[in-house]
Amino acid sequence: MLLATLDELKTFLEKVDTQHDxxxxxxxxxVSARVESFLNRSLEKTARSLYADAGRSKYYLPAFPIDLxxxxxxxxxxxxxxxxxxxxVWEDSGLIEFTQIPSYNRPKQLSFAWTxxxxxxDVLPNDLHLAVILQSSFVFRRRKxxxxxxxxxxxxxxxxxxxxELLPEVKSxxxxxxxxxxxx
Numbered sequence: 001m002l003l004a005t006l007d008e009l010k011t012f013l014e015k016v017d018t019q020h021d022x023x024x025x026x027x028x029x030x031v032s033a034r035v036e037s038f039l040n041r042s043l044e045k046t047a048r049s050l051y052a053d054a055g056r057s058k059y060y061l062p063a064f065p066i067d068l069x070x071x072x073x074x075x076x077x078x079x080x081x082x083x084x085x086x087x088x089v090w091e092d093s094g095l096i097e098f099t100q101i102p103s104y105n106r107p108k109q110l111s112f113a114w115t116x117x118x119x120x121x122d123v124l125p126n127d128l129h130l131a132v133i134l135q136s137s138f139v140f141r142r143r144k145x146x147x148x149x150x151x152x153x154x155x156x157x158x159x160x161x162x163x164x165e166l167l168p169e170v171k172s173x174x175x176x177x178x179x180x181x182x183x184x
Contacts, residue, residue, distance in 0.1 A: 001044035003032040003132040012133050031136045041179040045117035054102035054109045063116030064094030070115035076102045131173040
């Protein structure tokens with residue numbers, strides 16, 4: 001899923017020509033994938049399923065927000081669990097919290113089926129959208145400087161961010177949307 005549009009990136013870069021459109025689309029694709037990887041979650045809205053071991057009260061699903069207007073199914077050891085009775089859902093953080101910790105009997109004892117993610121780039125949080133545009137414009141502007149980490153000048157030297165790393169301000173924005181590494 002592209003997390004920003006070509007027109008938005010071109011507006012930010014103040015580009016009106018079409019000379020670099022293919023390159024900019026490629027950069028948007030790569031930065032979008034990099035951001036999803038950093039966030040440790042899937043952003044595109046789709047139906048999903050997941051198996052997990054029991055033994056904890058909290059499970060963070062890898063795609064959210066969770067769409068409660070679609071089917072949400074939680075099964076523990078062949079028994080369908082009931083929302084707001086057996087477990088609670090925090091849609092915006094992807095959290096399923098059981099009222100009682102399911103006892104571990106066997107691997108993959110819990111199954112989750114849900115629809116999660118964002119339907120389109122238009123419904124992404126503004127900060128997330130901005131982070132992708134900032135990083136994409138930085139990669140575009142620095143695409144010829146790959147591998148350069150410092151520049152020596154007559155009056156001193158200058159350290160620079162490499163275009164392959166996420167900018168510190170982009171990381172700062174993304175941290176609020178990040179799913180904890182390890183996922184649970």
